[in-house]
Amino acid sequence: MNAKKLLAGMLSIALLAGCSGGGSTTPSATPSGSDKVSVTVTVWGPQEDQSDDNGKWLQTQCENFAKEHADWDLTFNYGVCSEGDAKTNVGTDPEAAADVYMFANDQIPDLLKSGAIAEFGGKTLDAIKANNSETTVNTVSYDGSVYGVPFTANTWFMYYDKSVFSEEDAKSLDAMLEKGKVAFPLNNSWYIAAFYVANGCTLFGPNGGDAAAGFDFSGDKAVAVTNYLVDLVANPNFVNGDVSTGNDIKAFFSGTWDYQKAQEAFGDNLGIAPAPSFTVDGAQKQMKSFAGSKAIGVNPTTKLYAEHPEVAVALAAYLGGTAAQQAHYDSRSIIPTDKNINVGDDALARAQMDTMGYASIVQPLQADMGNYWTPAQSMGEELVAGTVTHENAAEKTEQMNESMNNAGVH
Numbered sequence: 001m002n003a004k005k006l007l008a009g010m011l012s013i014a015l016l017a018g019c020s021g022g023g024s025t026t027p028s029a030t031p032s033g034s035d036k037v038s039v040t041v042t043v044w045g046p047q048e049d050q051s052d053d054n055g056k057w058l059q060t061q062c063e064n065f066a067k068e069h070a071d072w073d074l075t076f077n078y079g080v081c082s083e084g085d086a087k088t089n090v091g092t093d094p095e096a097a098a099d100v101y102m103f104a105n106d107q108i109p110d111l112l113k114s115g116a117i118a119e120f121g122g123k124t125l126d127a128i129k130a131n132n133s134e135t136t137v138n139t140v141s142y143d144g145s146v147y148g149v150p151f152t153a154n155t156w157f158m159y160y161d162k163s164v165f166s167e168e169d170a171k172s173l174d175a176m177l178e179k180g181k182v183a184f185p186l187n188n189s190w191y192i193a194a195f196y197v198a199n200g201c202t203l204f205g206p207n208g209g210d211a212a213a214g215f216d217f218s219g220d221k222a223v224a225v226t227n228y229l230v231d232l233v234a235n236p237n238f239v240n241g242d243v244s245t246g247n248d249i250k251a252f253f254s255g256t257w258d259y260q261k262a263q264e265a266f267g268d269n270l271g272i273a274p275a276p277s278f279t280v281d282g283a284q285k286q287m288k289s290f291a292g293s294k295a296i297g298v299n300p301t302t303k304l305y306a307e308h309p310e311v312a313v314a315l316a317a318y319l320g321g322t323a324a325q326q327a328h329y330d331s332r333s334i335i336p337t338d339k340n341i342n343v344g345d346d347a348l349a350r351a352q353m354d355t356m357g358y359a360s361i362v363q364p365l366q367a368d369m370g371n372y373w374t375p376a377q378s379m380g381e382e383l384v385a386g387t388v389t390h391e392n393a394a395e396k397t398e399q400m401n402e403s404m405n406n407a408g409v410h
């Protein structure tokens with residue numbers, strides 16, 4: 001079943017239930033007839049969002065949603081499903097699955113294949129675009145359509161020692177390398193792309209949405225980066241790895257999962273910032289992390305959607321809206337994507353939000369993305385080993401590009 005086709009006939013109804021920025025909804029669609037809408041909505045989310053320890057975030061938000069929709073008589077049926085399990089638990093038997101659920105953005109193609117995810121449009125889409133960075137919106141986009149309401153990001157940034165590097169230093173990798181040891185996992189293909197993309201290399205076109213475009217890690221733009229990385233590896237203040245690789249490391253690159261490690265390493269001097277810029281051929285280039293997200297989706301195959309799609313769409317928009325994201329952040333420290341939320345002096349949250357704002361690109365949701373990983377990793381490993389040199393940089397770069405575009409064989 002194709003989610004787009006199923007949604008098309010009902011879209012004019014569903015879009016009336018769009019959600020505005022602050023977690024409140026626009027006037028709801030008027031149901032046919034005079035009877036009050038009385039429905040049970042099945043909602044799936046991770047156990048952590050339903051536990052007493054975290055204030056039963058999911059139940060609380062659904063109850064708040066019901067209060068704001070007094071014209072609807074709503075009952076909620078909750079189920080446990082982590083974001084990473086959505087494509088299996090929802091996709092295996094969509095008609096028996098949740099009406100509204102949480103998912104990881106890289107599952108959109110699989111959910112579409114099973115017909116288990118609906119496209120958003122109208123006021124709901126307007127709110128998604130208004131409240132989130134372009135990169136964040138692109139994480140839930142596929143073939144030009146948006147399929148989720150994002151609520152948190154998945155990306156990486158930089159942890160550093162503020163006693164060694166100033167905030168201004170932290171904006172320039174070159175400046176940092178003059179003052180202290182910087183660790184970067186160059187042989188990890190999830191990270192090395194940040195350099196090449198910064199100088200114009202692309203994966204499936206400029207926005208990652210053109211499957212026919214393939215990978216463009218060719219020509220002078222890519223060779224210039226390889227030459228920069230040859231010099232980077234030779235710099236005595238560069239270390240391949242992270243903060244655990246050596247005793248004197250004063251900066252490293254990772255995500256929220258390594259926050260405790262960073263605290264242990266830098267203590268009160270811990271600084272956090274988006275990845276810095278670096279200099280290629282005399283020009284400053286902003287490193288770009290790969291980015292993904294977690295989001296709220298709507299299942300278009302259920303009885304509820306068939307009868308009252310406006311309810312499911314409005315609930316999804318609410319659970320990913322400003323008020324619900326604020327509550328998620330307060331209860332579980334889930335860093336929001338919503339630009340309206342002020343995270344104050346929370347450096348971790350600010351770094352992730354800023355990264356999504358200007359220092360990242362979407363990890364493409366393309367079937368051939370798998371062809372990228374091995375050639376990129378091989379390039380990183382050869383750079384670290386010293387087998388890539390200025391003399392063979394052009395040849396090695398072209399080999400990487402050809403391998404990416406020929407099923408990833410290196």
